[in-house]
Amino acid sequence: MQFKEIIGQDTLKRQLIKAVNENRVSHAQLLLGPEGSGSLPLAVAYAQYLSCEDKQPDDSCGVCSSCRKYQKLMHPDLHFSYPFFAKHKDDTALTFIEQWREAFIANPYINLDIWRGYLDAENKQANINIAECHQIIKKLSFKPFESKYKVLILWLPEYLDKEGNALLKVIEEPQPNTLFILVAQNQDQILNTILSRTQLIKVPTLAYNDIKDYLITRHHQTETAAAEIAYLSNGNLTDALRMLQHDAKSYHALFVQWLRFCFANKGLDVLTFVEQTAKMGRENQKNFLRYGTNFIRECCLILADAITMVHLPERELDTAKKMASVMNIPKAQAIVEELEKAHYHIERNANPKILFLDVSLQIIKILNLKTIPTGNHYIPN
Structure with a gap:
């Protein structure tokens, strides 16, 4: 080599x-x-x-x-x-x-x-x-x-x-x-x-641009697809290559739509979302939750006035700024905790329909009802 x-x-x-x-x-x-x-x-x-x-x-x-x-x-x-x-x-x-x-x-x-x-x-x-x-x-x-x-x-x-x-x-x-x-x-x-x-x-983790450029030049990914996989992989090329083996899709639009349904407390739309994600397959479900976790953490950086540290494509950055306007850091941290728990249970073969419904209800409580789930260390608004 x-x-x-x-x-x-x-x-x-x-x-x-x-x-x-x-x-x-x-x-x-x-x-x-x-x-x-x-x-x-x-x-x-x-x-x-x-x-x-x-x-x-x-x-x-x-x-x-x-x-x-x-x-x-x-x-x-x-x-x-x-x-x-x-x-x-x-x-x-x-x-x-x-x-x-x-x-x-x-x-x-x-x-x-x-x-x-x-x-x-x-x-x-x-x-x-x-x-x-x-x-x-x-x-x-x-x-x-x-x-x-x-x-x-x-x-x-x-x-x-x-x-x-x-x-x-x-x-x-x-x-x-x-x-x-x-x-x-x-x-x-x-x-x-x-x-x-x-x-x-x-040996440091790989830079975002190194993974992105590699996916474009060696694996012929589009700019958008390469950017999303590089973002999700967090410097881990092994993870990036694994993601290539599964359906190429953008998780951004779906995740933001989910948050909007939860924020507006649209029960029927949430149920439609749950049905949709339950059919995605476990690897895509895990990647979707991982994307959501990373996206909300970027919102936390915006809330903390650390915009220079945010690493999102321009379109997603604009959406993150809008999302940051309807939440605070405790709420964002509580959502991250729910997404991480969901990722953990998906890895252990939890029923995806029940799981995503439960997570949706928790996010509704956090965003719409302004309630931080009990049992964690976050300070309610």
Whole structure:
């Protein structure tokens, strides 16, 4: 994988390339970034650049023998470790390497749910077991075979239990030219003994414009559709790609219409809306609620006189200003809480018709009857 294939993260790409060119490559590094930020493809592109036989100023060449093998994830000096769903105690990452190559090549912005879909996971819990730790030690005990560096990329070290302490020696005192790259999402869940032995590199969430431009140029989305998906994804490209697999539609008009029905307390129109949303399918229902949550939060920024921080297309911004005129921050926060609870229950297969009716009634109470639902911490108007 080349750096040019990775969305955004230009500053970090330059930082990694500079470290290689100045011969400042730490033997143990931790790329820490949220899901969908591109930490894993960055690690692979970085390893490919290290091994490239004809490095360019801003990327690997992509055509040398080493690069061609990296593109297929079949270089003899490139190794992977990752959580898996072991059927036998002696299973290791190598047992599932073919599935791993297929999954990563199909989508470098893979997450654990996507990875689970490539395996016969059943109800097993993902982990990185002691057999895999011993396999890592074995892999890294040999000198590089073809390239200057032998690289092991460990995805999601959060799934290393206390058995991970077996890796401390190989991390702290590796063989010459052996590089250990950890790719993580949650620093607090990593063993402190491992964390303290790595150089931390923080990977930020992707910028709104990076995701929007990617959806337009690579997936041929319209400006409006790309803007809405980028807005909903909150910097998570994995989420953005998932949304592409479902019906492309604008949630803005439907959500604003819903709020207007609730504000005017139009019972029959609310019932029509409930019937409509109940037929949308769960993924679209979740995306709709997520859009609503984000939209109301933008209204809160307007109410707090932080208009410069609002990130909405012009048409939606105008609507948000009008909506902000009929609510205050406690009301907006109460609506957000109802939408978040609804999203939680949709994920857990709640009946959508009953759920959206209940949420509609709560929003009517908040907007029309000016009543903050009891049981929360918001101050009523």
